[in-house]
Amino acid sequence: xxxxxxxxxxxxxxxxxxxxxxxxxxxxxxxxxxxxxxxxxxxxxxxxxxxxxxxxxxxxxxxxxxxxxxxxxxxxxxxxxxxxxxxxxxxxxxxxxxxxxxxxxxxxxxxxxxxxxxxxxxxxxxxxxxxxxxxxxxxxxxxxxxxxxxxxxxxxxxxxxxxxxxxxxxxxxxxxxxxxxxxxxxxxxxxxxxxxxxxxxxxxxxxxxxxxxxxxxxxxxxxxxxxxxxxxxxxxxxxxxxxxxxxxxxxxxxxxxxxxxxxxxxxxxxxxxxxxxxxxxx
Amino acid sequence: xxxxxxxxxxxxxxxxxxxxxxxxxxxxxxxxxxxxxxxxxxxxxxxxxxxxxxxxxxxxxxxxxxxxxxxxxxxxxxxxxxxxxxxxxxxxxxxxxxxxxxxxxxxxxxxxxxxxxxxxxxxxxxxxxxxxxxxxxxxxxxxxxxxxxxxxxxxxxxxxxxxxxxxxxxxxxxxxxxxxxxxxxxxxxxxxxxxxxxxxxxxxxxxxxxxxxxxxxxxxxxxxxxxxxxxxxxxxxxxxxxxxxxxxxxxxxxxxxxxxxxxxxxxxxxxxxxxxxxxxxxxxxxxxxxxxxxxxxxxxxxxxxxxxxxxxxxxxxxxxxxxxxxxxxxxxxxxxxxxxxxxxxxxxxxxxxxxxxxxxxxxxxxxxxxxxxxxxxxxxxxxxxxxxxxxxxxxxxxxxxxxxxxxxxxxxxxxxxxxxxxxxxxxxxxxxxxxxxxxxxxxxxxxxxxxxxxxxxxxxxxxxxxxxxxxxxxxxxxxxxxxxxxxxxxxxxxxxxxxxxxxxxxxxxxxxxxxxxxxxxxxxxxxxxxxxxxxxxxxxxxxxxxxxxxxxxxx
Numbered sequence: 013x014x015x016x017x018x019x020x021x022x023x024x025x026x027x028x029x030x031x032x033x034x035x036x037x038x039x040x041x042x043x044x045x046x047x048x049x050x051x052x053x054x055x056x057x058x059x060x061x062x063x064x065x066x067x068x069x070x071x072x073x074x075x076x077x078x079x080x081x082x083x084x085x086x087x088x089x090x091x092x093x094x095x096x097x098x099x100x101x102x103x104x105x106x107x108x109x110x111x112x113x114x115x116x117x118x119x120x121x122x123x124x125x126x127x128x129x130x131x132x133x134x135x136x137x138x139x140x141x142x143x144x145x146x147x148x149x150x151x152x153x154x155x156x157x158x159x160x161x162x163x164x165x166x167x168x169x170x171x172x173x174x175x176x177x178x179x180x181x182x183x184x185x186x187x188x189x190x191x192x193x194x195x196x197x198x199x200x201x202x203x204x205x206x207x208x209x210x211x212x213x214x215x216x217x218x219x220x221x222x223x224x225x226x227x228x229x230x231x232x233x234x235x236x237x238x239x240x241x242x243x244x245x246x247x248x249x250x251x252x253x254x255x256x257x258x259x260x261x262x263x264x265x266x267x268x269x270x271x272x273x274x275x276x277x278x279x280x281x282x283x284x285x286x287x288x289x290x291x292x293x294x
Numbered sequence: 295x296x297x298x299x300x301x302x303x304x305x306x307x308x309x310x311x312x313x314x315x316x317x318x319x320x321x322x323x324x325x326x327x328x329x330x331x332x333x334x335x336x337x338x339x340x341x342x343x344x345x346x347x348x349x350x351x352x353x354x355x356x357x358x359x360x361x362x363x364x365x366x367x368x369x370x371x372x373x374x375x376x377x378x379x380x381x382x383x384x385x386x387x388x389x390x391x392x393x394x395x396x397x398x399x400x401x402x403x404x405x406x407x408x409x410x411x412x413x414x415x416x417x418x419x420x421x422x423x424x425x426x427x428x429x430x431x432x433x434x435x436x437x438x439x440x441x442x443x444x445x446x447x448x449x450x451x452x453x454x455x456x457x458x459x460x461x462x463x464x465x466x467x468x469x470x471x472x473x474x475x476x477x478x479x480x481x482x483x484x485x486x487x488x489x490x491x492x493x494x495x496x497x498x499x500x501x502x503x504x505x506x507x508x509x510x511x512x513x514x515x516x517x518x519x520x521x522x523x524x525x526x527x528x529x530x531x532x533x534x535x536x537x538x539x540x541x542x543x544x545x546x547x548x549x550x551x552x553x554x555x556x557x558x559x560x561x562x563x564x565x566x567x568x569x570x571x572x573x574x575x576x577x578x579x580x581x582x583x584x585x586x587x588x589x590x591x592x593x594x595x596x597x598x599x600x601x602x603x604x605x606x607x608x609x610x611x612x613x614x615x616x617x618x619x620x621x622x623x624x625x626x627x628x629x630x631x632x633x634x635x636x637x638x639x640x641x642x643x644x645x646x647x648x649x650x651x652x653x654x655x656x657x658x659x660x661x662x663x664x665x666x667x668x669x670x671x672x673x674x675x676x677x678x679x680x681x682x683x684x685x686x687x688x689x690x691x692x693x694x695x696x697x698x699x700x701x702x703x704x705x706x707x708x709x710x711x712x713x714x715x716x717x718x719x720x721x722x723x724x725x726x727x728x729x730x731x732x733x734x735x736x737x738x739x740x741x742x743x744x745x746x747x748x749x750x751x752x753x754x755x756x757x758x759x760x761x762x763x764x765x766x767x768x769x770x771x772x773x774x775x776x777x778x779x780x781x782x783x784x785x786x787x788x789x790x791x792x793x794x795x796x797x798x799x800x801x802x803x804x805x806x807x808x809x810x811x812x813x814x815x816x817x818x819x820x821x822x823x824x825x826x827x828x829x830x831x832x833x834x835x836x837x838x839x840x841x842x843x844x845x846x847x848x849x
Contacts, residue, residue, distance in 0.1 A: 020710050048697050052690055054535070057702070064699060065710050070690040071699040072538055073711075074531060075561050081528040085535025085543065086690075088519050089493060093539070093691050114524040269517040277540040277689060279517060281490035283621075283657035289484060289512060290651055293474035294322075 022066045029206030029217075030059055032180040033127055034066050037096075039183070040190035041069070051094040054083040056108060058134050060100035060127035077107025080115040083122050088264055090277045094194060095121075101128040105141035105161040116170040116199055118263040123193040123200045126163065127180075129208035130215045137211035147214055164255055165243035167201040168236070173260040174200035175239065177252050179220055180207070185252065192254060198262050205250075227253035234258055295350050297464075298357055299422065300374055302343030303366025305336050308415035311441075312364065313344045315419045317475060318436045319428055320348045321648055324469025328759075329646040330356035332834070335500070335584040341369055350469075354612070354647070354759035358839040362425075364418055371396070385421065385460065387414065397460065404455045413452040420456020427465035430457060474651050478642035478756070481613035481652075482572060483508040485620030486544050487516055488657045491570075493536040493543035495521040495529045499551040500584045501640040502574035506546075526551040530558035534567045538700060540663075540689035542624055546572035546636070549591055550581060556598045559633055563603025565700040566677070566685070566725065568627035570620070572636035574643050577833045586833030587640035589755055590807040593814070595635055596784040604630070604728045607784035609637045609755040611740070614649045615781060616642070618656070625660045626735055630728045631687060637783070639806070641835040642756035666693045675707040676700060679720060683727030729785060736782045738790040743776030744769055749845075750798035751777035752791065752824065754812050756835070757804055763838025764845065775845075780812065786819045795822030802826040802845065806836060 024030045041051055051069040055061040057076035064071025070093070072082050083097040104112055104126045115124070130147075132138040137150035142163065146155040167175050174196045178186040186204065193200035205224065207217045231253065232238060239256035265271045273279070301312045313329060321327045328347045334340040345360060347353055359379050365371045365386040375384065388398035399421055405414035416437070423433045433453055438446045476484075483505045486494075494509045496502070510520040519536075523529040529545045536543040547555060552573040562569045573595055577588035596607050606626055610616040616638065623634040664686030671678070674696040678685040685707075690698040699709030704721060706712040740758070743751075743765040753761050758779045768775045776798075778791060795801055795816075803813040803824040808831040813824045828844045830836045 020708075023711075047694070049694055050691055052539075062711065065701075068697065070697045071701070071709070072535065072565075073699075073701040073703065074534075074565075075557060075702055078527070078531040078558070078561075081523070081531035082535025082538065085493065085495070085532040085537075086539040088521075089536045089539035089541040089543075090691055110524050111528050114528070267519060268514065270519070273517065276492055276517070276519065279492065281492075281542075281659050283488040283490070283654045283659060286484065286488040286516070286657075287652075287654040289487065289516075290474060290654075293476045293480070294471070 020065050023062065024059060025210050027209040028059070029129060029180040029208070030063070030127060032183055033125070033186070033204060033206060034063060036180070036183050036186045036190060037063070037067060037125070040187050040194060043187065044191055044194060046094050050092070051096065052086055054079050054086065054095065054097045056099040056103040058100040058103050060098060061103060063098050077103050078111065079103065080108060080111040080124070084115060084118065084120045087120050087122050088270065088276065090275045091264055091270060092275050096194065097122055097124045099126060101126060101130060101142045102132050102140040105163060109141070113170055116167055116172045116201070119173060119198045119260055120263045121197055121199070123190070123196070124202065125190065125193070126201070126203045127206050128163065128203050129206045129212055131208045131212035133208045133211055144214070150211070162244065163203045164201070165240065168240055168243050168256055172201050172256070173198045173258050174254070175243070175256040176200070176202045176254045177205070177250070178202055179205045179224055179252055181217055181220060185226070189254065196257065198260050223250050224252050225249045227251050227255070296347070296353070297349070298345050298347040298360040299362045299364060300343055300345040300360045301364045301366070302341065302370030302374060304339050305334065305342050306338040307366040308412070309342055309344055309366065312415045312419050313346060314440050315416070315433070315436055316422060317346045317646060318440060319423065319433045320346065320466070321473065321475045322432050322436065322471050323428060323466050324471045325350060325466065326353050326473070327475055327646065327648045328353040328356060330835070331644045333585050341373060343370065343374065355763040355838045356645070356835070357837060364422065365391070366415070385418065399456070399459045401456070405452065408448055408451055408455070410448050413449055416449045416452035417456035420453040421460040423453065424457045424462050425460045425464070427462050429468060430454070472650070473648040475646055475648050476613045477644055477646050478610060478613050478616045478638055479504040479574070480508050481616040482610065482620045482636065482638065484652065485617040486570070486624070487512065487518065488654055489542065489621040489624040490659045491542045491544045491624065492517060493519045493533065493541045494545065495523050495532045495543070496545050496547060497523055497526050497529055497551055499548045501576055501643040502546045502548045502551070502572065504643065505572070526554035527557060530555040530569070530571065531561070533569055534558060534562055534565070537567050537569050538690070544570050544572070546574065548574045548576050549578045552591070552595070552598070560599035560601055560603070561702050562633040563599055563601065563605065563725070564702055564704070566631040567700060568631050569633045570623045570627050570636065571633060572638060575637065575639040577831070583833045585640065587835050588806050588831060588833060589639055589757070590811070590831070591637065592754070592783065592807070592811040595637055598635070602722070603632070603725055604732060605633045605635060605784065606732060606782070607635045607637060609781055609783050610642060611755055611758040611779055611781055612642070612649070613647055617652050619781060621657045625658070629660065629662045629684070630732055631684060632728060637755060639756050662687065664688050669693065669696055673708060674698065676709045677705060677707045677721065677724070679707060679724055682731055683724045684731070732785060736785055736787050738787045739778040739780040741776060741778055741790065741794070744774050745776070746797050747776030748774040748799045749776070749802060750794055750800070751775065751802045751804055752780070752812060752816065753777065753804040754780035754783055757806060760835070760837045760841055761804060764841035767838065767842060768845070783815070786815050788820045791816060791822055792820050795820065800825045802828065804828045804836070804841065806830050
């Protein structure tokens with residue numbers, strides 16, 4: 013490694029699933045030999061959103077729900093950076109739902125890791141977009157009254173080229189998924205189950221262990237219809253692994269000058285180059 | 295000489311085409327042109343009109359009186375004939391209206407003979423070319439430039455057929471043409487591109503959209519990412535991402551869209567990411583009137599964003615001003631690592647005006663980026679405490695071993711979250727300290743008119759054009775009148791108004807809003823009190839004639 017991923021002390025609760033995700037991310041970046049100054053971690057708000065502070069790469073800890081727009085701006089401006097957007101389920105599927113949908117459409121080459129603990133942690137236990145219908149929370153006293161978002165099914169229907177689900181309780185498996193997502197050329201959606209030990213007493217470490225299973229080695233992740241079926245599986249076991257992966261043209265490659273030119277940030281600028289545009293006004 | 299031709303009709307009838315051909319043809323004869331556009335928020339129908347004013351002397355405003363109405367429907371005549379001069383004329387297609395006092399021209403008939411009904415406006419244009427004694431060759435050239443080679447042949451035929459329809463009344467001699475004809479949004483876009491802006495993201499909203507449209511048209515040629523985003527919230531967040539990564543980025547919208555951007559504007563404040571954002575004002579509140587003009591967002595823009603952080607607001611006054619101020623805004627944003635907000639208004643975004651060509655050699659791109667050697671700390675401090683409050687800005691990925699961390703939370707020098715009282719105060723002070731440096735950048739308002747005038751007008755932004763006309767005319771008639779026109783408006787410049795305001799007997803505030811927002815700033819930051827106010831908020835731009843009329847009442 014050319015440079016160490018240093019750590020700033022996390023403020024997460026003991027036993028929080030975020031620790032495992034942080035460890036995994038570090039390991040994935042190190043194994044891919046991406047030095048910290050060449051990676052940017054972009055996040056929103058929430059416990060997951062603090063991760064740029066604990067990784068030691070370049071970081072952009074922005075606003076609630078807004079991790080994806082700056083991530084796109086960064087990647088298009090400097091295609092040489094590895095851009096990873098990282099945020100929670102509320103941040104991604106609730107406050108940032110609109111950006112999530114349209115980022116999938118764009119297919120910018122960024123990896124998106126969603127820390128999905130099915131609850132709002134930082135604001136003390138309210139229902140999140142992925143909390144199950146009927147689950148009682150610190151706000152929904154009679155239980156959540158409507159259906160949860162189905163993250164991987166949603167990204168599949170929006171046309172994501174890489175859709176996966178991981179579990180923070182299995183670091184080696186998650187490292188593999190993260191590395192696949194980071195090296196995938198295009199938008200890679202990785203929803204990561206992660207227990208919130210304080211606020212979610214339903215979806216615990218044990219619950220995830222009991223309710224998930226691994227996609228078999230011979231699973232064909234290029235079959236869209238099969239992937240969609242897997243994405244909807246829940247009651248009888250939730251699949252972990254890459255549900256769908258196909259090659260697609262990235263958004264940045266649709267810009268001729270980005271695809272075949274220098275990173276935008278390195279293009280030399282001269283005001284005199286613009287003078288030619290004035291001829292349109294005579 | 296000073297003539298105005300009004301072309302009016304329903305949306306979709308071809309007003310735009312006639313005006314484009316006319317204004318450009320006249321301009322290429324070496325005359326000054328000012329085209330005012332008045333249109334409704336609809337694609338087809340309604341009543342739209344545009345008027346081209348041209349003169350052998352510079353013009354900065356539209357006028358009330360007109361010399362000719364080219365009506366594409368009868369409603370146009372009913373709505374505008376009161377403004378026609380005594381010797382003015384009306385022309386209309388003979389299939390549209392029958393009343394005898396008009397000049398009936400067989401426009402549709404000729405268009406049918408040419409097997410292209412769409413070219414009837416060009417037939418009318420041909421009639422105008424002869425009426426004003428303009429050159430047929432220049433008109434043909436313009437047809438080619440404006441309409442392109444695909445449809446220029448049939449339009450040239452339409453032009454020739456129309457040419458014989460109306461007798462010549464004037465002879466506009468061909469003179470040297472050294473000007474460009476441009477509107478405020480095009481000038482803003484050109485200023486941004488010249489300043490090195492290579493990232494524009496936004497959501498379409500009238501009247502801001504034409505900046506995005508122009509940049510999109512030049513995107514491939516100039517290597518600019520132009521991206522239509524899902525909403526304005528995403529647009530400013532994305533622009534901040536691009537700026538963080540080291541590319542000069544621009545976004546903009548109109549009132550309602552700018553309202554959505556205020557969330558991320560606050561992010562720019564705490565992360566100290568430089569950014570330029572423009573608000574092309576239209577009447578509010580909320581959706582207001584999409585295609586009309588107003589200056590009612592001043593207070594909103596200077597206070598936009600939650601929390602306290604330094605920002606700069608520049609009101610654009612003319613297309614010429616828009617170009618240079620936009621380029622300047624990028625340098626100031628990067629020098630101080632703050633948001634710089636440009637305010638324009640529908641009137642300025644849309645009117646076309648002849649101005650001197652821009653001098654691109656005057657544009658300097660000053661990035662103020664830190665070099666590797668400036669970073670002496672082992673770990674890079676994005677928010678290093680300094681005398682000026684400005685920390686060395688590094689671009690991520692450029693220096694091995696140095697990482698750049700920006701944060702929306704209160705943070706320490708490294709960018710890590712920290713809420714200690716000591717750090718909070720130091721960080722707030724660091725950011726606010728930039729205001730001291732910024733004070734030296736602030737330009738005092740333009741002054742026009744008589745030195746030490748008895749009557750001092752104060753105004754801002756695009757009201758300049760109308761005020762300039764009124765001041766010139768009144769002073770020619772022996773008045774003692776001057777005007778201060780604000781461009782830089784936040785932090786509020788106080789020096790010149792304090793000096794001049796004390797000497798004037800009357801201070802007249804002229805604004806296009808209902809509450810006198812500039813006047814309120816003068817009250818707040820200076821010892822000067824305005825004595826009169828002319829506030830117009832019907833959604834239509836004020837002009838020189840109106841100002842003169844209203845001043846007569848109050849002076």
